[in-house]
Amino acid sequence: MFKTLDDIGSGKRVLVRLDLNSPVEDGMVRDNRRFARHARTVRELVDAGHRVVVMAHQGRPGRDSFVSLDQHAELLAEYVETPVAFVDDVYGDSAIAAVRSLDAGEVLMLENVRMCDDELPEKPPEQHAESEFVRSLAPEFDCYVDDAYSAAHRAHASLVGFPLVLPAYAGRVMQSEYEANTSIANREFDGPVTMVLGGAKATDVIDVMSALDEAVDHYLLGGIVGELFLRAAGYDVGYDVGGTELYDHQxxxxxxxxxxxxxxRGDRIHLPFDLAYERDGERAEVPVEDVEKDQPLLDVGSLTVGRYGGVIEDSAAVFVKGALGVFEDERFADGTVGILESIASSDCFSVVGGGDTSRAIELYGLNEEYFSHVSIAGGAYVRALTGQSLPAVEVLCESAMEYESVSE
Structure with missing residues (x-):
């Protein structure tokens, strides 16, 4: 197992990797829950008297979202409630000078690590550890903290290179996400375990179902994958109409x-009983046996929400991956929001994962405190559910075995 912030002493030079990747509109970075989540780790490091240097990424080269992190520094400072300096350099002379000038309790953010050529290639950790990026920056620090769970499925230099050359620790986001997202495989629950599965990526959902097998008692399906399973069950749904390209190839x-x-597993797979579509600008619903698909179906119906809610009420644990409808349109949010409300009102252990689904909680004013854990991860959440390895977590565990605690 990896070590955490509890294992670090005080007054260290700490390099911390966050995932602050955010939506960008007209060049402006939008605030989101990632800043608030990661601020806890940074605040704790500051309070312990460390010199804190933050690494993060934004977008990918060639995309509109590939921008500098100067705005991120300002947003993070608001949540940490302490200034966050910024240097437009990753590991060159300007960055090194800025790192060396830090005093205890101060925070510095480096430029977007994806502006560094060594960052993005997927390589073994040993090769990343030998990169100029890692070899130039690592000597300036006593230890490394990885809080970027949502990027843990990436074998990038800032995620897997530094733990091989520095004592490495998990931040609070990394720690809480890992514990929650692996609980379906690692914990025993006193009652049925239910998974709510939707979204547009049917292959991801099917991989999850295949991997978990006996760990789940009920699968509640909606979204694209719900239609595809209905198609296999003989209903007139689950294929492209009106120019969509979501169903046939999947x-x-x-x-x-x-x-x-x-x-x-037909006795454990619950399919929608009714579906919603647009008619004359309004929401309309139809039982699945009466569907003649000549236009997109945009949500599960109210009968489905009610029956799924009954399953959730009797569950000891509920895990969510993917939305049940196009919740961005308020007319077709009933399925996703209704299920989330059922979970929130129950006393089950609950994990809501996937960026879109967790965004629905914020969009419709649901209280995160009513869920056991709301994940900010997407790809890493799926990999955790399917039992696949997370490179960044693996190297944290290796570092824990390799290095003694840096506490004094």
Missing amino acids: WADNEERIRELLAE
């Missing part, structure tokens, strides 16, 4: 696996 890729899952 059906071709997954038909055999969908039919196998229905045959093997």
Whole structure:
């Protein structure tokens, strides 16, 4: 297991990796829950008297979202409630000079690490540890803290290189996300375990179902994957109409696996009873047996929400991956929001994962405190559910075995 902030002494030079990747509109970085979450780790490091240097990424080269982190420094400072200086350099002379000028309790943010050529190539940690980026920056620090769980599935230099050359620790986001997202495989619950599965990426959902098998008692399906399973069950849904390109290629890729899952676990797979669509600008609903799909279906219906809610009420644990409808349109948010409200009102252990689904909580004013954990991870959450390795977590564990605690 990895070490955490509890294992670090005080007064260290700490390099901390956050994931502050955010939506960008007209060049302006939008505030989001990542800043508030990561601020806890930074605040704790500041309070312990460390010199704190933050690494983070934003976008990818060639995209409009690939911008400097100067705005991120300002946003993070608001949540940490202490100034966050910024230097437009990653590991060159300007960055090194700024790092060396820090006093105890001060925070510095380096420029977007993806502006460094060594960062993005997916390589083994050993190769990243030998990069100019890591070899130039690591000697300026006593230890490394990784709080970027949502990027933990990436084998990038800032995530996997530094733990091989510095004592490495998990920040509070990394720690809480890992514990919550692996609980479906690692914990025992006194009652049924339910998964709510939706969204647009059917292959991800099918991978989760295949990997978890006996760990889940009920699968409640909606979204694209719900339609595809309904199609396999003989209903007139689950194919592209009106110019959509969401169904047919995923059906071709997954038909055999969908039919196998229905045959093997049909008693545990719950399919929508009704679906919603747009009629004359308003929401309309239709039972699945009466559907003649000639336009997009945009949400599960109210009967489905009610019956799924009954399953959730009797569950000891509920895990959510993906939205059940196009919740960005308030007319078609009933499925996603209704299920989240059912979870919030129950006393089950609950984990809501995937960027879109967790965004619905914020968009519709639900209180995060009513859920056991709301994940800010997407790809890493899926990999955790499917039991796949997370490179950044693996190297934290390796570092824990390799290095003694830096506490004195």
